[in-house]
Amino acid sequence: MKPFLRIARGLGRYPLALSASIFCSLAVAMLWGGNIGAVYPVLEVCLNGKSVQQWIADDIDEANEGIDKYRQKLATLPQANLTEQQQADREDWLSEIESLQDTITNRERVRPYADMLPKDPFYTVLVFMVILLAATALKNIFIVANLVSTTWAVQKTTLDLQNQYTEKVLALDLASYDRFGTSQLVTHFTESIEHVSKGMHVLLGASVREPLKIIVCGFGAAFISWRLMLFTLMIAPPTALLISTLSRKIRRTLKAHVSDSVHLNRLVFQSVMSLPAIQAYGMEKPMAHEVDDAGDERMRRSVKISFWIAMTKPVTELAGITAVAVSLVAGAYLVLNQQTDLLGIQMTERPLTISQMLIFFGMMVGMSDPARKLTDVYSNLQIGIAAADRVSEVLDEESRLDFASANEPSPDAPSSRDRTNLIPFKDGKVEFKSTAFGYRADQTVLNGVDLCVQPGETVCIVGANGCGKSTLAKLLLRFYDPHEGSVTIDGIDLVDVDPKIVRRAISFVAQTPAMIDDTVSANVRFGSVDASEEDVYRAAKLARADEFIQKLSEKYDTEVGFDGNRLSGGQKQRIALARAFLRNPTILILDEATNQIDQHSEQLIYDALREYTRDRTCIFVSHRPEVFELCDRIVVMDHGKVVADGQPEELLRTCPPFAKLFAANLEMLSSRNAA
Numbered sequence: 117m118k119p120f121l122r123i124a125r126g127l128g129r130y131p132l133a134l135s136a137s138i139f140c141s142l143a144v145a146m147l148w149g150g151n152i153g154a155v156y157p158v159l160e161v162c163l164n165g166k167s168v169q170q171w172i173a174d175d176i177d178e179a180n181e182g183i184d185k186y187r188q189k190l191a192t193l194p195q196a197n198l199t200e201q202q203q204a205d206r207e208d209w210l211s212e213i214e215s216l217q218d219t220i221t222n223r224e225r226v227r228p229y230a231d232m233l234p235k236d237p238f239y240t241v242l243v244f245m246v247i248l249l250a251a252t253a254l255k256n257i258f259i260v261a262n263l264v265s266t267t268w269a270v271q272k273t274t275l276d277l278q279n280q281y282t283e284k285v286l287a288l289d290l291a292s293y294d295r296f297g298t299s300q301l302v303t304h305f306t307e308s309i310e311h312v313s314k315g316m317h318v319l320l321g322a323s324v325r326e327p328l329k330i331i332v333c334g335f336g337a338a339f340i341s342w343r344l345m346l347f348t349l350m351i352a353p354p355t356a357l358l359i360s361t362l363s364r365k366i367r368r369t370l371k372a373h374v375s376d377s378v379h380l381n382r383l384v385f386q387s388v389m390s391l392p393a394i395q396a397y398g399m400e401k402p403m404a405h406e407v408d409d410a411g412d413e414r415m416r417r418s419v420k421i422s423f424w425i426a427m428t429k430p431v432t433e434l435a436g437i438t439a440v441a442v443s444l445v446a447g448a449y450l451v452l453n454q455q456t457d458l459l460g461i462q463m464t465e466r467p468l469t470i471s472q473m474l475i476f477f478g479m480m481v482g483m484s485d486p487a488r489k490l491t492d493v494y495s496n497l498q499i500g501i502a503a504a505d506r507v508s509e510v511l512d513e514e515s516r517l518d519f520a521s522a523n524e525p526s527p528d529a530p531s532s533r534d535r536t537n538l539i540p541f542k543d544g545k546v547e548f549k550s551t552a553f554g555y556r557a558d559q560t561v562l563n564g565v566d567l568c569v570q571p572g573e574t575v576c577i578v579g580a581n582g583c584g585k586s587t588l589a590k591l592l593l594r595f596y597d598p599h600e601g602s603v604t605i606d607g608i609d610l611v612d613v614d615p616k617i618v619r620r621a622i623s624f625v626a627q628t629p630a631m632i633d634d635t636v637s638a639n640v641r642f643g644s645v646d647a648s649e650e651d652v653y654r655a656a657k658l659a660r661a662d663e664f665i666q667k668l669s670e671k672y673d674t675e676v677g678f679d680g681n682r683l684s685g686g687q688k689q690r691i692a693l694a695r696a697f698l699r700n701p702t703i704l705i706l707d708e709a710t711n712q713i714d715q716h717s718e719q720l721i722y723d724a725l726r727e728y729t730r731d732r733t734c735i736f737v738s739h740r741p742e743v744f745e746l747c748d749r750i751v752v753m754d755h756g757k758v759v760a761d762g763q764p765e766e767l768l769r770t771c772p773p774f775a776k777l778f779a780a781n782l783e784m785l786s787s788r789n790a791a
């Protein structure tokens with residue numbers, strides 16, 4: 117409940133729409149109860165054939181007669197030494213006089229307005245019907261205004277929530293991202309936030325309007341007899357208990373339903389993203405079957421939720437009808453027998469008239485209809501509350517890399533953080549000191565790495581698959597923090613630096629470059645939005661991308677499609693290289709960044725890189741011995757450790773893991789170069 121209310125508090129950012137919505141709800145409720153109340157004089161007029169003025173005058177006369185009667189009775193009592201019975205009678209009669217005086221005051225109060233009505237009973241009914249129609253029309257105008265203002269405030273708050281959620285997701289550290297998974301993060305954006313939005317809509321709309329209607333009608337009924345009203349509402353507490361049991365079931369099933377949606381979306385994503393592989397391996401049927409099963413499970417859970425929600429309807433409907441029936445039976449008993457007591461409990465001061473009983477009955481119906489509608493409100497609120505719980509798991513996720521929330525600096529070094537926050541990392545000296553890391557607690561990927569890359573040095577990290585080469589790059593980008601040891605740039609421990617500052621100093625090209633669904637130019641410019649067109653062209657030429665871009669239908673304005681699916685693997689890599697060059701970084705990391713580029717172009721890129729890497733630190737992760745020519749030294753990793761470094765010829769002799777990987781390749785390379 118708390119997360120939902122916290123999100124709903126955002127409605128307060130739109131005070132105008134919020135107050136308009138509440139005001140309209142109040143107006144609708146007042147008109148709802150007022151319309152029922154307005155039938156009262158019509159009934160009096162129809163049943164007694166009197167005009168409203170006559171009816172008021174008769175009421176006042178009757179009250180005056182009553183007062184005289186009680187005063188005469190009082191006069192019969194002795195002045196002093198009253199018996200207990202006489203004392204009780206005296207108090208009763210005095211209270212009767214007071215109540216009759218109240219009646220006179222009330223009638224006198226409405227008399228000036230009643231005088232404006234026609235004197236003829238038929239025309240009086242006509243006027244009241246016109247008033248009723250006008251009030252109903254006005255009520256409907258307020259209903260529309262209520263809907264518009266509620267929708268406005270809720271949609272604005274939903275938009276804020278979507279933006280807040282997107283910002284949070286974009287700022288997640290990779291460990292949290294791995295834990296939530298893409299499909300869960302997307303499902304919350306597309307589905308859960310929508311449920312929260314619907315929940316807020318009923319919270320601000322119906323859950324304000326309908327209870328207000330109940331309150332107004334409750335006041336109306338209590339005005340006639342508050343004891344009789346309480347008597348007929350005896351059914352309310354057991355109903356509330358039953359509804360709360362059902363709501364617990366609804367909420368529990370809803371939580372499982374969100375997980376079903378996440379699972380289904382995960383399978384759908386997987387099917388769409390891996391379509392070529394699915395078709396190539398003839399896996400269409402098994403994949404469709406899996407999606408079908410997940411959809412089936414989700415559908416079954418939806419039916420279960422609908423069942424529990426549907427169960428709330430008969431409960432409230434029965435409770436409403438029971439309250440109305442009790443009011444009818446009790447009222448009929450009191451009116452027909454002209455009684456004031458029911459089961460020994462006093463219900464009214466004086467016996468009810470038929471019109472009073474009918475209006476009381478009307479007010480009870482007026483209370484039961486909004487109570488019935490509240491079940492829909494309730495189920496939508498439950499759905500919103502369950503969805504808000506899930507969305508909040510992401511919103512409340514603390515980034516372990518959040519610089520602001522990192523350990524506070526020691527008091528004796530108050531300026532160290534400010535200093536590191538401004539550092540542009542000009543030199544680019546990279547150092548891993550006894551660095552240990554695993555993606556999970558039970559996993560060791562890096563096992564005490566010691567590595568120093570001097571400013572302007574170019575190294576190539578090699579090693580068998582899974583030995584932790586890419587993980588080193590991820591730690592350097594501060595996607596994760598080491599569990600032990602440290603990673604420093606220019607001698608500054610990265611845990612003390614805002615990840616954004618770290619990443620600004622580094623250009624990273626991953627094995628499978630990410631492409632945005634935009635033009636070639638936008639993809640090159642990604643991360644350097646202020647770069648000029650000339651800079652974009654220069655970077656593309658350096659990455660040997662310009663030559664293929666010039667052949668595209670719209671050149672730099674060609675759309676690359678989702679994940680760059682209109683480009684080849686090598687073309688995507690060239691664009692990613694151009695993007696990295698354009699940022700003009702202090703440190704360049706190329707993780708298998710050219711493995712899909714044809715050998716001729718790759719050689720041309722290496723030629724360009726020779727110049728480009730001269731004054732900056734450059735770290736290659738590669739299985740290609742061609743890269744070695746560009747490097748000052750080769751670093752060999754094995755089972756999460758740096759086991760050797762040096763020149764290829766020397767490593768071939770001294771480092772078995774290196775020799776195992778590259779002996780054949782290097783031989784072939786040297787004979788090719790000799791030829």
Ligand SMILES: Nc1ncnc2c1ncn2[C@@H]1O[C@H](COP(=O)(O)OP(=O)(O)OP(=O)(O)O)[C@@H](O)[C@H]1O
Binds near residue numbers: 556584
């Ligand atoms: N996000 C992750 N969650 C859990 N384990 C991971 C994750 N990413 C990588 N790993 C594991 O960490 C280990 C090292 O992975 P890494 O990508 O650093 O290897 P690599 O040396 O770059 O391999 P390759 O040469 O195949 O690219 C592997 O065993 C891999 O399964």
